[in-house]
Amino acid sequence: MIDQKKAEEAVYQLLSALGENPEREGLLDTPKRVAKMYTEMFAGLNEDPKDQFTAVFSEEHEELVLVKDIPFYSMCEHHLVPFYGVAHVAYLPSDGKVTGLSKLARAVEVAAKRPQLQERLTAQVATALEEALNPKGVFVMVEAEHMCMTMRGIKKPGAKTVTTVARGYYKENPDERRELLSLIRGN
Template identity: 75%
Template sequence: MLKEEKIEQAVYQLLEAIGENPNREGLLDTPSRVAKMYQEVFSGLGENPKEEFTAVFSESYEEVVLVKDIPFYSMCEHHLVPFYGVAHIAYLPDGGRVTGLSKLARAVEVASKRPQLQERLTGQVAAALDEALSPKGVFVMVEAEHMCMTMRGIKKPGSKTVTSVAKGVYQTDTALRQEVLAMIQR
């Protein structure tokens, strides 16, 4: 649980440190607003994406399941500025074990709501699905724009970072991997 009062104090001090007057009209409520925002933005701290896979069903379906273009927002742990984009999650059920489609999006939500690296986010979602369902294969691809590259440093707006994690048959069978990549790009 985040400590709202400590966040407010830190934001107040930050405003002072950058040469602003935290007591001026436009900034009076900023420490409180930032603390409330952080409650939401970092709501995934202490949660495990695997716990989102509560609905597991037995279904006579053993073909690819893909949910693509799942939007997410996260915070770069190096600069505490946002990165945002979409996640694509595919899995190949084994023994007919499938999960609710919204559970895939919920796993992305939990993993993204913490100070994060895109590479870790991709791996956490893939590992959670793999552990929860033990499918024949898992493929997760994340595409994101990082504000730490857009508004500071190199300043290259529009540049996208793409990460992927393949497990099981998607790691070893290039034809299956190409099939899922083609589905994502469609």
């Protein structure tokens, strides 16, 4: 649970340390607003992506399930600035065990709402899906732009980082993984 008062004090101290006057008119409520924003942006700290798979059904479907272009926003844990993009989540059901499609997007959202690394976010979504459904295969791909590369440092707006995790069937079968990538890319 986020300590709202402590967060407000920290923002106040940061503004002061930067040479700003936190008491001036435009900044008076900034510590409160920033603390409230971080409470929303880090809401995933209190949740497990695996717990999002509450709707699991038995269905005679053991072919690919893919939800692509799931938008997300997260915060780089190294600089506390945003990174954002889309996630593509696929699985190959086992024993007809499927989940509600929105649950895949919810797992991405929960994993993203915390100080995060893109590589970890990708793996957390794959692990959550694997643990919840025990599918034959899982594939997660995340494409994101990192503001720590856009606003500061190397300053390369538009550069995208792509991370993937392939498990089970998709790790063992490169041809199937290529076909899946083709579906994701729209080829």
